[in-house]
Structure formats: C-alpha cells, structure tokens
Amino acid sequence: MMPRSTLPIVAVLVFGMSFSVHAETIQISMENLVISPAEATAKVGDTIEWINKDIFAHTATARSGDWDVTMPPKKTITLVLKKAGTIDYYCRFHPNMKATLTVTP
Amino acid sequence: MFVRLSAAIAAFGLLSSAVLAQGAKPTDPQIAHIAYTAGVIDIAAAKQALAKTSNKEIKAFAEDMVRDHEAVNKQALDLVKKLKVTPEDNDTSRSLSKNAADKLAELAKLKGAEFDKAYAANEVAYHKAVDGALETLLIPSATNAELKSLLQTGLKIFQGHEQHAEHVAAALK
Numbered sequence: 001m002m003p004r005s006t007l008p009i010v011a012v013l014v015f016g017m018s019f020s021v022h023a024e025t026i027q028i029s030m031e032n033l034v035i036s037p038a039e040a041t042a043k044v045g046d047t048i049e050w051i052n053k054d055i056f057a058h059t060a061t062a063r064s065g066d067w068d069v070t071m072p073p074k075k076t077i078t079l080v081l082k083k084a085g086t087i088d089y090y091c092r093f094h095p096n097m098k099a100t101l102t103v104t105p
Numbered sequence: 106m107f108v109r110l111s112a113a114i115a116a117f118g119l120l121s122s123a124v125l126a127q128g129a130k131p132t133d134p135q136i137a138h139i140a141y142t143a144g145v146i147d148i149a150a151a152k153q154a155l156a157k158t159s160n161k162e163i164k165a166f167a168e169d170m171v172r173d174h175e176a177v178n179k180q181a182l183d184l185v186k187k188l189k190v191t192p193e194d195n196d197t198s199r200s201l202s203k204n205a206a207d208k209l210a211e212l213a214k215l216k217g218a219e220f221d222k223a224y225a226a227n228e229v230a231y232h233k234a235v236d237g238a239l240e241t242l243l244i245p246s247a248t249n250a251e252l253k254s255l256l257q258t259g260l261k262i263f264q265g266h267e268q269h270a271e272h273v274a275a276a277l278k
Binding site for chain 2: 032
C-alpha cells in the first residue's frame with residue numbers, strides 16, 4: 001500500500017511515460033512538383049503522411065533504399081518509420097523533387 | 106549537338122510561325138487543342154519506344170512520359186468540358202501532328218541502340234520546342250486563368266522531362 005501523497009506522482013509518471021511514447025503523424029505535402037517541408041524531423045514509430053495534391057503520380061524514394069512509397073494522384077499515403085537516420089529521398093518520376101527526413105531514435 | 110539544337114529550333118520555329126501565319130495570337134480553344142495535341146504526340150512516341158526498346162532507362166523514361174502526359178491531357182479535357190470550350194483544330198496542331206507522324210515513321214525503321222539514341226535525342230528536342238512554345242507563346246496568349254494555370258503546371262513538368270531526357274540521352278553516348 002502506497003502512501004497517499006505518492007499517488008499523484010505515480011500518476012504523473014505513468015501519464016508522462018505514455019505521452020512520450022505516443023507516436024505522432026507528420027504531414028508532408030507534394031504540390032506543384034515541390035515537397036514541403038523539404039526538411040522534416042520525426043522519431044522512430046512516428047507516421048509520415050505524404051499528401052499528393054498533384055494530378056501526377058509521385059514517389060518518396062529513399063536514396064538509402066530503406067523505403068520506396070508510390071502515391072497516386074490526389075492520394076495520401078502513410079508510412080511508419082522503423083529506423084533512425086538522416087534520409088535523403090526524391091521522386092523517381094520527377095527527380096527534381098527532393099527532400100530530407102531526419103529520424104531520431 | 107548541332108543537329109539536336111537545330112532540330113529544336115526548327116520545331117519551335119514551326120510551332121510559332123504556323124500560329125503567326127494566321128496573323129494573330131492563338132485563341133484559348135486553339136491553345137487547348139495545341140497543348141492536347143502536343144501531349145498525344147509524346148504519348149504515341151513513348152508507346153512506340155515501349156514496344157521497341159529493351160533499354161531499362163528508356164523504358165522508365167517512356168513510362169514517365171505516358172503517365173505524366175496522360176495526366177495533363179485528362180486535366181485538359183476536364184477543363185475544356187467545365188469551361189464548355191471546344192478545342193479548335195488549327196495550323197499549328199496540324200503541322201505538329203504531321204511532323205510527329207514523319208518522326209514516328211523515321212524511328213520505326215531503327216532498331217536497338219540506334220533507336221534508343223534517336224528517341225532520346227528527339228525527346229530532348231521535342232520538349233525543348235514545346236517548353237519554348239509554352240513559355241513564349243501559349244502561356245502569354247491564354248486568357249482563361251485556369252487554362253493558363255494548367256499550361257504553367259505543364260511547363261513545369263515538361264521542363265523536368267527535358268532535363269530527364271537530356272540525362273538519358275547523355276547516358277547513351
């Protein structure tokens with residue numbers, strides 16, 4: 001049996017912990033052949049939501065080979081990040097579209 | 106290099122002089138027709154390449170051309186429908202189509218690496234010509250804001266194609 005006064009502290013700790021592991025969703029748009037923001041940061045476990053606003057199909061292709069996501073015109077595609085690192089990626093169909101994603105552990 | 110450049114200039118000259126010969130800037134229905142025709146031509150060229158080539162780079166490039174030009178043309182059709190505009194055939198569209206038919210016939214006779222090189226060189230020249238026409242003639246002449254905006258999107262994507270084609274052509278040398 002814990003003393004009463006420690007309960008709120010425990011509650012804060014538990015709440016704080018669950019809050020810190022809560023994964024976030026980061027939105028990145030592809031519009032008019034531009035990836036925005038061109039530099040984004042996220043944590044392992046976060047979800048990236050690429051929103052293709054163009055009438056063209058695009059890809060988010062990691063130069064490292066870690067992932068290669070294809071998004072049809074006017075569609076949103078998500079990817080859960082599993083690995084930390086700084087990843088340069090581009091659109092295979094339109095190689096002028098480039099961006100960087102920094103994934104922290 | 107000289108051949109490629111002069112082909113581009115000749116093609117562009119053809120594109121603009123045919124319009125200028127009519128003595129006026131092209132109208133929106135004519136611009137829509139020219140832009141759509143230019144897309145159809147590049148799709149046909151890409152389909153020919155897909156049927157003939159065994160080069161991975163050429164194949165990927167041609168697939169990009171079909172995908173992007175079909176997307177622009179679909180958007181163009183949706184727009185003319187929405188604006189209740191009927192695209193109007195004109196001398197520029199006709200000379201573009203005539204030239205393209207000649208080019209298809211010329212390329213049809215080539216095989217293997219020879220075909221790949223000729224296709225890539227023509228894609229560079231063709232996109233240069235179309236981009237030039239969009240920039241100096243079609244976009245400035247368009248009066249409807251939505252048509253102008255679609256042409257601007259087209260220009261941006263075709264400039265990427267031009268670079269991509271240059272890259273593919275250089276890799277074949």
